[in-house]
Amino acid sequence: MATAKVDGLASYEAEDAIASRSSRGTLARTAMYVALAAAWIATCGSLYMSEVLGWIPCLWCWYQRIAMYPLAVILAAGLVLRDRNLPKYALCLAIPGALASVYHILLQKVPAFARFESCVVGVPCSADYLNLFGFITIPMLALAAFAIVIVACVIALSVREPAGENYLAYGPLTVLSPAASVGLIVAAIVALFVLSGAMTRSRQPAPSIATSAPAAALPAGASREAAAALYEQACAGCHGPANAGMQLIRAEYLREHSDLEVMALIRAGRSATDPDNFSGKAMPANGGQIGISDEQLAALVHYLREVRGN
Numbered sequence: 001m002a003t004a005k006v007d008g009l010a011s012y013e014a015e016d017a018i019a020s021r022s023s024r025g026t027l028a029r030t031a032m033y034v035a036l037a038a039a040w041i042a043t044c045g046s047l048y049m050s051e052v053l054g055w056i057p058c059l060w061c062w063y064q065r066i067a068m069y070p071l072a073v074i075l076a077a078g079l080v081l082r083d084r085n086l087p088k089y090a091l092c093l094a095i096p097g098a099l100a101s102v103y104h105i106l107l108q109k110v111p112a113f114a115r116f117e118s119c120v121v122g123v124p125c126s127a128d129y130l131n132l133f134g135f136i137t138i139p140m141l142a143l144a145a146f147a148i149v150i151v152a153c154v155i156a157l158s159v160r161e162p163a164g165e166n167y168l169a170y171g172p173l174t175v176l177s178p179a180a181s182v183g184l185i186v187a188a189i190v191a192l193f194v195l196s197g198a199m200t201r202s203r204q205p206a207p208s209i210a211t212s213a214p215a216a217a218l219p220a221g222a223s224r225e226a227a228a229a230l231y232e233q234a235c236a237g238c239h240g241p242a243n244a245g246m247q248l249i250r251a252e253y254l255r256e257h258s259d260l261e262v263m264a265l266i267r268a269g270r271s272a273t274d275p276d277n278f279s280g281k282a283m284p285a286n287g288g289q290i291g292i293s294d295e296q297l298a299a300l301v302h303y304l305r306e307v308r309g310n
């Protein structure tokens with residue numbers, strides 16, 4: 001082939017090389033904007049769960065938040081500033097964050113890890129509010145976000161650009177500047193979560209219960225099956241499955257308290273420092289759930305009594 005190295009062919013080869021390099025630049029740029037979106041969705045999603053749904057983050061949730069929240073800011077700033085070192089900074093947060101997620105998943109999914117339980121006060125780390133399809137939990141979602149960021153950074157670091165080129169010089173759609181692109185992506189994600197937060201809150205019933213209403217007025221619609229399903233969804237994360245005896249719900253507590261008192265306790269929760277607290281862990285208000293109606297709550301208390309034999 002050496003004889004074929006005429007000028008024309010050589011310049012074609014050079015053009016090909018630049019084209020492939022710049023398409024890799026496009027890939028790297030797109031990857032970093034996907035990472036930005038992932039970090040912002042994770043940040044807003046975690047705030048939605050704690051601030052709107054009232055789910056109290058456990059210790060390991062906090063470690064992951066410590067990595068995720070600055071990651072969202074650094075990715076935005078680095079893209080706006082077109083800083084080619086951005087992937088390196090982002091990896092410094094995403095790798096420890098991913099490790100924290102992996103440890104948290106082990107705490108939840110591997111019984112042998114439960115004895116390393118590090119949460120003395122507050123929500124047990126091995127409990128999970130979210131268990132989609134019986135499998136996907138909050139730290140798994142966090143791990144997915146960290147993994148997206150890590151993969152994007154590795155792609156971006158592997159790009160070799162022609163001298164004087166910066167793949168971060170443009171936004172993902174080359175018509176928009178990086179600052180405009182970052183602004184649009186972040187604003188869209190934040191707006192989505194604020195809007196759904198506002199909608200969720202407007203559906204939330206008043207937090208108090210009508211103490212004058214007789215608790216015996218269990219509506220016909222509030223079936224035992226519905227109460228059992230609500231227990232598994234809303235309470236079993238901390239209290240264990242009903243057929244395992246409902247840990248942390250003492251039979252004598254139910255015996256000594258009226259339906260209304262038990263309902264009021266579930267509505268209000270019990271902080272770890274409450275004088276009545278016996279386990280050193282907190283029971284979140286409404287079990288951390290929103291939208292449990294008084295009827296559902298009354299049925300739930302009947303169900304607790306039935307299972308605990310009181």
Ligand code: HEC
Binds near residue numbers: 250262277286
């Ligand atoms: C995030 C974990 C968590 C969730 C979710 C949760 N609880 Fe609790 N709950 C606790 C803890 C921890 C205690 C023990 C507090 C203490 O030590 O006094 C408790 C205590 C209670 C008690 C008082 C038991 C007693 O013996 O004093 C009742 C009743 C109760 N929970 C009902 C519920 C119901 C019903 C739900 C679901 C709607 C629920 N909990 C959801 C953590 C939780």
